[in-house]
Amino acid sequence: MIVVVPKKQNIKDVIVKGFKEMGYKLIKETDDSYVFEGIFSLRIPSAALGIGHREFVNLFKEIVVEGGLKKRRNGVIFISPERKKRLVVRLSEDEYETLSKVAENRGLRPHTLFRETLMLALSERRGV
Amino acid sequence: MTYYVKAPKDESVDAVFSRAFKKIGEGERQVIYEGRIDVEFPQAMFGFSDGEFRRLCRNVRVEGGVKRRTREGVRFAPLRRKILTVRLSEDEYRLLMEDAREVGLEPSRWARNLVMSLVEQYLAMELKKKAVQEIRAVCGKCKYWTGEGCSNSAIPRQYLREVYGGRRSECEYKVEKQG
Numbered sequence: 001m002i003v004v005v006p007k008k009q010n011i012k013d014v015i016v017k018g019f020k021e022m023g024y025k026l027i028k029e030t031d032d033s034y035v036f037e038g039i040f041s042l043r044i045p046s047a048a049l050g051i052g053h054r055e056f057v058n059l060f061k062e063i064v065v066e067g068g069l070k071k072r073r074n075g076v077i078f079i080s081p082e083r084k085k086r087l088v089v090r091l092s093e094d095e096y097e098t099l100s101k102v103a104e105n106r107g108l109r110p111h112t113l114f115r116e117t118l119m120l121a122l123s124e125r126r127g128v
Numbered sequence: 129m130t131y132y133v134k135a136p137k138d139e140s141v142d143a144v145f146s147r148a149f150k151k152i153g154e155g156e157r158q159v160i161y162e163g164r165i166d167v168e169f170p171q172a173m174f175g176f177s178d179g180e181f182r183r184l185c186r187n188v189r190v191e192g193g194v195k196r197r198t199r200e201g202v203r204f205a206p207l208r209r210k211i212l213t214v215r216l217s218e219d220e221y222r223l224l225m226e227d228a229r230e231v232g233l234e235p236s237r238w239a240r241n242l243v244m245s246l247v248e249q250y251l252a253m254e255l256k257k258k259a260v261q262e263i264r265a266v267c268g269k270c271k272y273w274t275g276e277g278c279s280n281s282a283i284p285r286q287y288l289r290e291v292y293g294g295r296r297s298e299c300e301y302k303v304e305k306q307g
Contacts, residue, residue: 001217001219039217039219039220039223040220067217068217081217081219081220082217083215083216083217083220084215084217084218085215085216085217085218085220085221086213086214086215086216087213087214087215087216087221087224087235087236087239088211088212088213088236089211089212089213089236089239089240089243090208090209090210090211090212090240091208091210091211091212091240091243092129092205092206092207092208092209092210093129093206093209093210094129094164094206095208095210095243095244095247096210096212098247098250098251099212099243099246099247101250102246102247102249102250105250110212111212111213111214113246114212114214114239114243115214117242117243117246118214118224118239118242119220121227121242122220122223122224122227125227126223
């Protein structure tokens with residue numbers, strides 16, 4: 001997934017740091033933009049950037065994502081790759097019930113817990 | 129999900145099956161066991177020849193679960209009727225394949241193991257909670273009880289293990305009651 005982010009003086013350090021922490025590589029830098037390449041989805045909260053709502057909305061509009069999607073909700077920009085593959089895991093009713101309890105304890109649904117655990121395992125092994 | 133295994137009556141089969149299953153019924157010719165989790169029994173455990181083992185596998189009936197011959201022996205598992213699906217990008221799937229291949233597993237098997245580790249962690253935590261309740265019931269009024277464990281080093285771990293294991297025996301080491 002390629003993400004093109006406009007270069008803005010007041011937020012450039014936070015942006016570069018945030019993308020790098022999520023395992024993204026800065027593959028190109030021009031006068032106006034940064035081009036990052038990465039695998040995992042990421043979220044950019046407006047609070048972390050320290051900018052106003054209007055500027056945040058403009059930033060969202062200017063971000064270009066190739067091979068993925070961008071979404072803005074409640075002051076957070078979500079960038080995630082296009083997901084075309086499907087992974088299926090079969091569980092017995094007991095196993096599913098226990099997993100549901102684990103998910104409930106964390107305020108999640110079983111499918112979300114599964115996705116988050118999977119992504120955490122994949123990213124942790126790569127030092128992200 | 130509980131599954132039931134009906135096996136022909138045989139001492140060596142009983143000795144092996146009783147290790148992982150709960151015996152719930154016995155007739156003249158067959159024994160009924162109850163299982164809850166995946167279990168694999170290697171042929172060597174039974175001490176049977178190939179022919180005898182084949183016959184045993186043929187004669188064992190499973191309700192609510194499946195039996196499958198493996199290279200080593202026979203595997204029993206509950207029916208898996210629930211499905212968890214997750215969508216992945218090509219890159220995420222590639223990483224998953226890499227990780228699974230490293231340990232010689234299929235991606236879905238690797239992901240299943242990951243889910244099962246969550247389930248096992250939860251069950252272990254629940255067991256620990258239960259064990260703490262058990263030990264509290266036995267040692268709660270003892271003056272050596274700190275609220276989390278025993279402060280008396282004279283009480284060997286074996287005793288505490290027994291209590292943690294759920295066996296309520298008298299403390300052999302003269303535990304003093306408060307007051």
